[in-house]
Amino acid sequence: MTKSSCYDATVMSPAPPRSGLREVTRRAVQAEIANTAMTLFVEQGYEETTIEQVAAAVGMSGRSVFRYFATKEDMVVGSMAQVGHDIAAALRTRPAEEPAWEALRRALDEPLRALNDDGGIALARSTLLTTTPALRAAQRQKHAQWNELLVPGITPRLEGSAASRQLQAEAIVAAALACLDVAVDEWTRSGGEKPLDELLDAAIAAVRG
Amino acid sequence: MTKSSCYDATVMSPAPPRSGLREVTRRAVQAEIANTAMTLFVEQGYEETTIEQVAAAVGMSGRSVFRYFATKEDMVVGSMAQVGHDIAAALRTRPAEEPAWEALRRALDEPLRALNDDGGIALARSTLLTTTPALRAAQRQKHAQWNELLVPGITPRLEGSAASRQLQAEAIVAAALACLDVAVDEWTRSGGEKPLDELLDAAIAAVRG
DNA sequence: GCCTCGGTTGTCAGTCACTGACAAGCTCGT
DNA sequence: ACGAGCTTGTCAGTGACTGACAACCGAGGC
Known part of the structure; x- marks a missing residue:
């Protein structure tokens, strides 16, 4: 009965468009x-x-x-909503004829670099995330929201009926984000040593092999 | 500070091996x-x-x-732990030389059929699951546990160093379960009309295409 | 300079999931 | 019949979260 929260969070100001x-x-x-x-x-x-x-x-x-x-939980994962929108925006800048996986992979370049660069904080947060079940759950929920954000940028890159493309896009986005999770987990376990982009590429290659 | 619960749940009787x-x-x-x-x-x-x-x-x-x-939450998703073990067991019965994706897909046949058959209850549960954020989160956590359960059955089917196979297996399992999620979601939205196995195959085909 | 208005804040009281402790009752093996 | 082991209800408590209300604070109009 608690925490319905009805809207998202972090930027939980949908009603009053705050003035400057x-x-x-x-x-x-x-x-x-x-x-x-x-x-x-x-x-x-x-x-x-x-x-x-x-x-x-x-x-x-x-x-x-x-x-x-x-x-x-939002004190930790709240900012992830913004990242989701950033990825979606990046996806929209990719050329229309670029294949789905390629576009998705490129849209992840920026956030990936952000993670890899400020090693310290991101790694600490990531470690906290992976070691706290409640936070993992919250993180997964945010990722699910990313799904919805990214699907519209993928459907036009596919073939088939509208319904078919919808399912395909959902599957591809979900799989790609699953790869991202796996890569980030491994990156976190390695203490930020292994390069994130290579881990992600390896994960994607494995899935599509 | 609440609900640490330390162990899983549902069959939350790890300590005392209850007598008959x-x-x-x-x-x-x-x-x-x-x-x-x-x-x-x-x-x-x-x-x-x-x-x-x-x-x-x-x-x-x-x-x-x-x-x-x-x-x-465990009153609803508790039984999923057992399903995870069932899938892992089914995976172990697949021939050793069967490729990873194929074995995984076949291991999902049984639970898929179980869902499709008792249409009523499973669908009601699934609908409740997808419409209640708190339950979706719990469901995702259970799925994450499936990951760990299934990875050991996949690694021997891959090539490369031990570390590489571990990452590959995690990615493949995560992607496959993501496909399953997408398929089940679509199945739920369709009111149990669309055949689950075909949805899953379509999702997998999209990812691997 | 004062006053009002929108927004923010602290306080208080309440709900609900969840936990520990304890005493009482039930079940089983002997 | 009896004691060991389980299970149960009760009570008290923690902590996340919410609604309501009154006080406060800064910017604009007079």
């Missing part, structure tokens, strides 16, 4: 909460950290924290 | 709780149904319900 300055400060506060939370989570564990502790660390009431994040 | 009859009655009670819960969930919705209501309907205390199911 308000929005900026809101983002800032949101970012500070997220950072503080991440620090605490890494220090003492996700489950062992209460909302009250995070709130105290940022200097606000627990109630107010929930005015910035719909759920505790 | 005890185990039977336990399974029976478990099944009755699950059935009663499913009825209530379908009738009035998952989120809108409290544990207390389920407990009252079965005639026991809320506390005791949690002695049979680690979490509320």
